[in-house]
Amino acid sequence: MSELASSPAKIIDGKVYAERLRAEVAREVAQLKADHGLQPGLAVVLVGDDPASQIYVRSKGEHSLAVGMHSVTHRLPGDTQQAELMRLIAELNADPLIHGILVQLPLPKHLDERAVLAAINPDKDVDGLHVVNAGRLASGMPALTPCTPLGCMILLRETVGDLSGLRAVVVGRSVLVGRPIAQLLLQADCTVTIAHSRTRDLPAVCREADILVAAVGRPRMIRGDWIKPGAAVIDVGINRVPFDDPAKAAAGRTKVVGDVNFKEASQVAGWITPVPGGVGLMTVAVLLQNTVTAARRLQGLA
Amino acid sequence: MSELASSPAKIIDGKVYAERLRAEVAREVAQLKADHGLQPGLAVVLVGDDPASQIYVRSKGEHSLAVGMHSVTHRLPGDTQQAELMRLIAELNADPLIHGILVQLPLPKHLDERAVLAAINPDKDVDGLHVVNAGRLASGMPALTPCTPLGCMILLRETVGDLSGLRAVVVGRSVLVGRPIAQLLLQADCTVTIAHSRTRDLPAVCREADILVAAVGRPRMIRGDWIKPGAAVIDVGINRVPFDDPAKAAAGRTKVVGDVNFKEASQVAGWITPVPGGVGLMTVAVLLQNTVTAARRLQGLA
Numbered sequence: 344m345s346e347l348a349s350s351p352a353k354i355i356d357g358k359v360y361a362e363r364l365r366a367e368v369a370r371e372v373a374q375l376k377a378d379h380g381l382q383p384g385l386a387v388v389l390v391g392d393d394p395a396s397q398i399y400v401r402s403k404g405e406h407s408l409a410v411g412m413h414s415v416t417h418r419l420p421g422d423t424q425q426a427e428l429m430r431l432i433a434e435l436n437a438d439p440l441i442h443g444i445l446v447q448l449p450l451p452k453h454l455d456e457r458a459v460l461a462a463i464n465p466d467k468d469v470d471g472l473h474v475v476n477a478g479r480l481a482s483g484m485p486a487l488t489p490c491t492p493l494g495c496m497i498l499l500r501e502t503v504g505d506l507s508g509l510r511a512v513v514v515g516r517s518v519l520v521g522r523p524i525a526q527l528l529l530q531a532d533c534t535v536t537i538a539h540s541r542t543r544d545l546p547a548v549c550r551e552a553d554i555l556v557a558a559v560g561r562p563r564m565i566r567g568d569w570i571k572p573g574a575a576v577i578d579v580g581i582n583r584v585p586f587d588d589p590a591k592a593a594a595g596r597t598k599v600v601g602d603v604n605f606k607e608a609s610q611v612a613g614w615i616t617p618v619p620g621g622v623g624l625m626t627v628a629v630l631l632q633n634t635v636t637a638a639r640r641l642q643g644l645a
Numbered sequence: 646m647s648e649l650a651s652s653p654a655k656i657i658d659g660k661v662y663a664e665r666l667r668a669e670v671a672r673e674v675a676q677l678k679a680d681h682g683l684q685p686g687l688a689v690v691l692v693g694d695d696p697a698s699q700i701y702v703r704s705k706g707e708h709s710l711a712v713g714m715h716s717v718t719h720r721l722p723g724d725t726q727q728a729e730l731m732r733l734i735a736e737l738n739a740d741p742l743i744h745g746i747l748v749q750l751p752l753p754k755h756l757d758e759r760a761v762l763a764a765i766n767p768d769k770d771v772d773g774l775h776v777v778n779a780g781r782l783a784s785g786m787p788a789l790t791p792c793t794p795l796g797c798m799i800l801l802r803e804t805v806g807d808l809s810g811l812r813a814v815v816v817g818r819s820v821l822v823g824r825p826i827a828q829l830l831l832q833a834d835c836t837v838t839i840a841h842s843r844t845r846d847l848p849a850v851c852r853e854a855d856i857l858v859a860a861v862g863r864p865r866m867i868r869g870d871w872i873k874p875g876a877a878v879i880d881v882g883i884n885r886v887p888f889d890d891p892a893k894a895a896a897g898r899t900k901v902v903g904d905v906n907f908k909e910a911s912q913v914a915g916w917i918t919p920v921p922g923g924v925g926l927m928t929v930a931v932l933l934q935n936t937v938t939a940a941r942r943l944q945g946l947a
Contacts, residue, residue, distance in 0.1 A: 473780075474781055474784055474786070475777060475780055476780070477784045478775075478777055478780025478781070478783065479779075480783070481782070481783040481820075481828070482820045483820060507843050508844065508845045518784045522783060526783070532843040534838065534839070534840050534841070534844040534850060535838065535839050536837065536838040536839075537837050537838075538836050539834075539836070541809050541810045541834040542836040543812075543836070548836060
């Protein structure tokens with residue numbers, strides 16, 4: 344990686360890799376149909392009418408159809424009761440045409456989110472949120488893995504290539520992002536360090552990293568001089584901040600930035616994901632891939 | 646820790662801390678009986694007549710009685726069939742007097758060990774080997790945790806005290822030891838690095854550690870100059886090697902050593918566990934503590 348030390352970073356364009364992955368998934372779906380008469384099926388469950396959730400759910404439905412999957416979206420009213428939702432999950436668990444079940448979060452406050460997620464058959468849990476999948480991942484067993492962490496790994500493999508022996512530092516230890524990414528980096532034979540809010544001299548710890556993953560949720564926290572020249576920087580943060588331009592900021596306009604100070608970091612890193620336009624774009628494509636993985640395993644084709 | 650830099654290490658005597666923990670468990674058992682009429686119960690299952698396993702099982706039975714627990718040992722013949730063993734597990738899962746179930750490993754070759762462990766109710770899995778407990782641990786939920794990793798943590802808390810912000814390096818990434826220890830150190834707010842056979846410049850990585858945990862299974866691999874002066878060194882290795890004395894070695898005599906070169910390391914470290922006499926002595930005491938934990942939670946007293 345050292346040859347890149349003095350050049351500005353290569354930008355990792357999430358759109359390119361997401362499109363590539365969706366095309367790959369479409370080929371796999373076609374192959375599974377041709378060879379085994381198997382059409383992977385994804386069920387998405389939305390409760391209530393949160394506008395952002397509606398957009399996500401529509402996107403998931405459209406993309407799954409576009410790659411040739413069987414796709415069902417269940418839209419339930421906001422006052423749906425727990426028992427009713429649990430009954431739907433049980434039906435989807437039993438449905439042989441459905442290989443992936445995704446419950447769009449957050450659920451309305453009156454519903455027990457944890458109980459709903461725990462009711463999903465772990466082998467159909469394409470969001471990778473079931474405790475059994477966390478346990479399989481932690482035990483090095485075949486698991487369904489949360490989409491954002493897996494998306495980060497795909498970007499790293501497409502850019503850095505073989506990760507074995509590299510030092511990886513994950514900043515942030517959330518159950519949904521930081522911890523699973525650390526597990527995946529360990530599986531890829533990195534020497535993995537998990538840093539967090541209690542870490543002493545975080546800049547020095549970050550400078551050890553050949554691969555630096557930022558998943559903290561603090562806008563532009565990671566500065567250019569925290570980065571080892573030539574390192575691959577994966578920015579998982581999505582933070583809404585006022586515009587830099589004071590006039591726009593005064594008008595209340597905001598924009599989205601990552602956990603990394605992109606302007607500084609891109610002068611030092613070897614590779615870097617922008618925000619927006621990086622990791623975030625991978626999520627739905629990875630969800631489709633997880634659905635194919637689930638279908639293969641449920642059919643005994645893994 | 647720096648004040649210890651130039652003195653020889655304090656030896657962490659596993660016997661002392663194991664006795665202390667057993668006394669504490671005995672107090673808790675007495676309290677649970679007095680306050681809630683609850684007597685924690687441990688069932689140990691042994692299949693076959695492996696001599697080492699028989700010693701371990703007897704020890705577990707005796708120690709659980711000694712702290713006032715209900716204790717049952719099931720000794721099954723070596724040709725026990727899978728279905729029969731599964732039936733016993735189901736009975737123990739349903740038995741309200743039993744809060745902890747331990748199947749002594751290894752099982753005879755004809756039995757499916759993984760299926761047996763998966764059949765244990767995770768809430769009674771006092772060995773912490775069920776995938777659901779690995780998932781709970783990885784997700785920061787209340788889990789039953791494998792005994793050796795938990796024993797290491799108890800020794801660290803009894804010696805170092807507050808671990809928050811310290812750099813911990815775990816050498817070894819086994820599912821039974823290295824990975825759960827890393828999870829526990831993270832829970833204790835350490836900055837945690839997991840190193841392994843693919844790690845580059847392992848000595849330098851080890852020298853970063855305020856807390857160094859060796860769980861590799863390679864005799865005396867970790868040398869004195871790999872250790873940061875004043876660090877706490879926890880040696881989980883149990884390796885049988887020929888005696889250093891050539892005459893004894895020639896006579897085929899062996900002894901047990903750890904993964905750390907104790908003679909060298911004890912001149913540099915602040916604290917160090919010997920092998921034998923360190924971590925290994927904690928295991929049964931932690932098993933008893935796990936049984937109390939399981940009993941409290943099953944009774945809704947957590």
